[in-house]
Amino acid sequence: MKEECISEQIKLRGKIYPCTISLTMDLVGGKWKTVILYHLKDGAKRYSELRKEMPAVTEMTLSLQLKQLEKDGLISRKVYGKKPPIRVVYDLTDLGKTFVPILEAITEWGNQIVRQEGEFVD
Template sequence: MTYTKNGRTFHCPVEAALDVIGGKWKPLILWHLCDGVKRFSELQRELPGVNAKMLTRQLRELEEDGVVQRTVYPEVPPRVEYAITGFGRTLLPVMEALCAWGTQYLGIDEAAAPRCPAKAGGEEA
Protein backbone atom coordinates (compact mmCIF):
# COMPACT_ATOMS: atom_id res chain seq x y z
CA MET A 1 0.00 0.00 0.00
CA THR A 2 1.17 3.55 -0.69
CA TYR A 3 0.27 6.86 0.91
CA THR A 4 0.43 10.34 -0.56
CA LYS A 5 1.01 13.61 1.29
CA ASN A 6 2.02 17.00 -0.16
CA GLY A 7 2.53 15.40 -3.55
CA ARG A 8 4.96 12.81 -2.18
CA THR A 9 4.36 9.07 -2.11
CA PHE A 10 5.31 6.90 0.85
CA HIS A 11 5.28 3.15 1.34
CA CYS A 12 4.86 3.26 5.11
CA PRO A 13 4.29 5.86 7.86
CA VAL A 14 7.90 5.60 9.05
CA GLU A 15 9.08 6.68 5.60
CA ALA A 16 6.79 9.73 5.83
CA ALA A 17 8.05 10.61 9.32
CA LEU A 18 11.67 10.34 8.23
CA ASP A 19 10.93 12.49 5.21
CA VAL A 20 9.66 15.25 7.49
CA ILE A 21 12.35 15.12 10.20
CA GLY A 22 15.16 13.20 8.55
CA GLY A 23 18.57 14.49 7.64
CA LYS A 24 21.34 16.21 9.50
CA TRP A 25 19.72 19.59 10.12
CA LYS A 26 15.96 19.17 10.55
CA PRO A 27 16.09 17.42 13.94
CA LEU A 28 18.59 20.00 15.18
CA ILE A 29 16.43 22.87 13.94
CA LEU A 30 13.45 21.41 15.78
CA TRP A 31 15.54 20.86 18.90
CA HIS A 32 16.55 24.51 18.97
CA LEU A 33 13.03 25.75 18.22
CA CYS A 34 11.41 23.72 20.98
CA ASP A 35 12.21 26.44 23.53
CA GLY A 36 10.62 29.24 21.54
CA VAL A 37 10.83 31.61 18.62
CA LYS A 38 14.18 32.12 16.89
CA ARG A 39 15.41 34.42 14.18
CA PHE A 40 17.29 32.98 11.23
CA SER A 41 20.62 34.33 12.48
CA GLU A 42 20.06 32.75 15.92
CA LEU A 43 19.45 29.36 14.36
CA GLN A 44 22.51 29.75 12.17
CA ARG A 45 24.67 30.53 15.23
CA GLU A 46 23.26 27.55 17.13
CA LEU A 47 23.93 25.17 14.23
CA PRO A 48 27.64 25.40 13.47
CA GLY A 49 28.43 24.05 10.05
CA VAL A 50 25.11 24.80 8.36
CA ASN A 51 25.26 27.33 5.55
CA ALA A 52 22.51 29.86 4.88
CA LYS A 53 21.28 28.09 1.74
CA MET A 54 20.88 24.73 3.49
CA LEU A 55 19.24 26.26 6.57
CA THR A 56 16.79 28.14 4.35
CA ARG A 57 15.95 24.96 2.42
CA GLN A 58 15.42 22.90 5.58
CA LEU A 59 13.26 25.59 7.20
CA ARG A 60 11.13 25.85 4.05
CA GLU A 61 10.60 22.09 3.99
CA LEU A 62 9.63 22.06 7.67
CA GLU A 63 7.25 24.95 7.01
CA GLU A 64 5.72 23.15 4.01
CA ASP A 65 5.12 20.10 6.22
CA GLY A 66 3.36 22.23 8.85
CA VAL A 67 5.99 21.66 11.52
CA VAL A 68 7.54 25.15 11.58
CA GLN A 69 5.86 28.54 11.21
CA ARG A 70 7.64 31.44 9.51
CA THR A 71 6.57 34.96 10.41
CA VAL A 72 7.79 37.97 8.43
CA TYR A 73 7.47 41.38 10.06
CA PRO A 74 7.10 44.37 7.71
CA GLU A 75 10.10 46.28 9.02
CA VAL A 76 13.22 47.66 7.44
CA PRO A 77 15.25 45.54 7.39
CA PRO A 78 12.66 42.72 7.39
CA ARG A 79 12.58 40.59 10.54
CA VAL A 80 11.81 36.91 10.08
CA GLU A 81 11.11 34.56 12.97
CA TYR A 82 10.62 30.82 13.11
CA ALA A 83 8.63 28.85 15.66
CA ILE A 84 7.54 25.27 16.07
CA THR A 85 3.83 24.83 15.37
CA GLY A 86 1.32 23.00 17.55
CA PHE A 87 1.56 20.10 15.13
CA GLY A 88 5.35 20.34 15.30
CA ARG A 89 5.20 20.10 19.11
CA THR A 90 3.80 16.58 18.67
CA LEU A 91 7.36 15.71 17.59
CA LEU A 92 8.86 16.72 20.95
CA PRO A 93 8.42 13.25 22.51
CA VAL A 94 10.22 11.84 19.46
CA MET A 95 13.03 14.37 19.93
CA GLU A 96 13.25 13.51 23.64
CA ALA A 97 13.43 9.81 22.77
CA LEU A 98 16.23 10.49 20.27
CA CYS A 99 18.08 12.48 22.92
CA ALA A 100 17.66 9.67 25.46
CA TRP A 101 18.90 7.11 22.95
CA GLY A 102 21.89 9.29 22.00
CA THR A 103 22.68 9.83 25.68
CA GLN A 104 22.73 6.09 26.25
CA TYR A 105 24.74 5.48 23.08
CA LEU A 106 27.35 8.05 24.09
CA GLY A 107 27.49 6.78 27.67
CA ILE A 108 26.56 10.18 29.10
CA ASP A 109 25.24 10.32 32.65
CA GLU A 110 21.47 10.94 32.31
CA ALA A 111 21.58 13.68 34.95
CA ALA A 112 24.13 15.59 32.85
CA ALA A 113 22.41 15.00 29.52
CA PRO A 114 20.91 17.94 27.63
CA ARG A 115 17.13 18.20 27.63
CA CYS A 116 14.80 19.87 25.22
CA PRO A 117 14.53 23.41 26.59
CA ALA A 118 10.72 23.19 26.53
CA LYS A 119 10.97 20.21 28.87
CA ALA A 120 13.48 21.98 31.09
CA GLY A 121 11.14 24.82 31.98
CA GLY A 122 11.25 26.68 28.68
CA GLU A 123 8.37 28.31 26.86
CA GLU A 124 5.19 26.32 26.26
CA ALA A 125 2.85 26.81 23.32
Protein backbone atom coordinates in the same frame (compact mmCIF):
# COMPACT_ATOMS: atom_id res chain seq x y z
CA MET B 1 -2.29 -6.32 11.23
CA LYS B 2 -0.39 -3.15 12.14
CA GLU B 3 -2.16 0.10 11.24
CA GLU B 4 0.75 1.35 9.14
CA CYS B 5 0.53 -1.84 7.03
CA ILE B 6 -3.22 -1.79 6.32
CA SER B 7 -2.84 -0.40 2.82
CA GLU B 8 -0.11 -0.71 0.23
CA GLN B 9 0.39 3.05 0.02
CA ILE B 10 -0.20 6.21 2.02
CA LYS B 11 -1.07 9.56 0.51
CA LEU B 12 -0.35 12.87 2.22
CA ARG B 13 -0.57 16.28 0.53
CA GLY B 14 -0.38 14.72 -2.90
CA LYS B 15 2.67 12.56 -2.19
CA ILE B 16 2.54 8.77 -2.14
CA TYR B 17 4.51 6.80 0.46
CA PRO B 18 4.95 3.03 0.86
CA CYS B 19 4.55 3.23 4.67
CA THR B 20 4.31 5.63 7.59
CA ILE B 21 8.05 5.30 8.34
CA SER B 22 8.79 6.60 4.84
CA LEU B 23 6.38 9.49 5.38
CA THR B 24 7.95 10.35 8.74
CA MET B 25 11.50 10.26 7.38
CA ASP B 26 10.47 12.48 4.46
CA LEU B 27 9.19 15.06 6.95
CA VAL B 28 12.02 14.99 9.51
CA GLY B 29 14.83 12.95 7.98
CA GLY B 30 18.21 14.22 6.91
CA LYS B 31 21.09 15.72 8.79
CA TRP B 32 19.57 19.08 9.81
CA LYS B 33 15.76 18.97 10.01
CA THR B 34 15.62 17.27 13.39
CA VAL B 35 18.39 19.53 14.72
CA ILE B 36 16.40 22.61 13.65
CA LEU B 37 13.27 21.24 15.31
CA TYR B 38 15.30 20.55 18.47
CA HIS B 39 16.48 24.16 18.63
CA LEU B 40 12.90 25.42 18.19
CA LYS B 41 11.33 23.10 20.78
CA ASP B 42 11.73 25.60 23.63
CA GLY B 43 10.45 28.60 21.69
CA ALA B 44 10.63 30.79 18.62
CA LYS B 45 13.99 31.87 17.22
CA ARG B 46 15.29 34.22 14.57
CA TYR B 47 17.39 32.93 11.68
CA SER B 48 20.55 34.43 13.20
CA GLU B 49 19.92 32.66 16.52
CA LEU B 50 19.58 29.32 14.71
CA ARG B 51 22.84 29.99 12.83
CA LYS B 52 24.67 30.64 16.10
CA GLU B 53 23.33 27.44 17.65
CA MET B 54 24.24 25.38 14.56
CA PRO B 55 27.58 26.77 13.34
CA ALA B 56 28.33 23.69 11.21
CA VAL B 57 25.32 24.20 8.91
CA THR B 58 25.77 26.40 5.85
CA GLU B 59 23.45 29.36 5.31
CA MET B 60 22.11 27.80 2.12
CA THR B 61 21.35 24.47 3.79
CA LEU B 62 19.69 26.15 6.77
CA SER B 63 17.51 28.26 4.47
CA LEU B 64 16.49 25.26 2.37
CA GLN B 65 15.70 23.11 5.41
CA LEU B 66 13.66 25.89 7.03
CA LYS B 67 11.65 26.31 3.82
CA GLN B 68 11.02 22.56 3.62
CA LEU B 69 9.97 22.32 7.28
CA GLU B 70 7.62 25.28 6.74
CA LYS B 71 6.19 23.74 3.57
CA ASP B 72 5.59 20.47 5.42
CA GLY B 73 3.78 22.30 8.21
CA LEU B 74 6.23 21.58 11.03
CA ILE B 75 7.37 25.17 11.55
CA SER B 76 5.90 28.60 10.96
CA ARG B 77 7.68 31.64 9.61
CA LYS B 78 6.52 35.08 10.69
CA VAL B 79 7.85 38.27 9.14
CA TYR B 80 7.73 41.48 11.17
CA GLY B 81 8.10 44.80 9.38
CA LYS B 82 7.54 45.83 5.80
CA LYS B 83 10.85 47.52 5.05
CA PRO B 84 14.38 46.39 5.85
CA PRO B 85 15.48 45.57 8.38
CA ILE B 86 12.69 43.04 8.67
CA ARG B 87 12.57 40.48 11.46
CA VAL B 88 11.85 36.83 10.62
CA VAL B 89 10.95 34.43 13.43
CA TYR B 90 10.58 30.65 13.19
CA ASP B 91 8.51 28.57 15.59
CA LEU B 92 7.05 25.08 15.84
CA THR B 93 3.49 24.66 14.61
CA ASP B 94 1.01 22.48 16.48
CA LEU B 95 2.10 19.61 14.22
CA GLY B 96 5.76 20.35 14.96
CA LYS B 97 5.05 20.35 18.71
CA THR B 98 3.74 16.77 18.45
CA PHE B 99 7.31 15.77 17.48
CA VAL B 100 8.86 17.15 20.72
CA PRO B 101 8.54 13.88 22.70
CA ILE B 102 10.35 12.09 19.86
CA LEU B 103 13.07 14.78 19.89
CA GLU B 104 13.50 14.29 23.62
CA ALA B 105 13.75 10.51 23.18
CA ILE B 106 16.35 10.93 20.39
CA THR B 107 18.32 13.33 22.61
CA GLU B 108 18.30 10.94 25.56
CA TRP B 109 19.30 8.01 23.36
CA GLY B 110 22.24 10.01 21.96
CA ASN B 111 23.28 11.09 25.47
CA GLN B 112 23.18 7.46 26.61
CA ILE B 113 25.45 6.37 23.77
CA VAL B 114 27.94 9.14 24.57
CA ARG B 115 27.95 8.24 28.28
CA GLN B 116 28.56 4.56 27.45
CA GLU B 117 30.97 4.78 24.54
CA GLY B 118 32.18 8.33 24.07
CA GLU B 119 32.68 11.61 25.86
CA PHE B 120 31.37 15.13 25.85
CA VAL B 121 34.13 17.54 24.78
CA ASP B 122 34.41 21.34 24.84
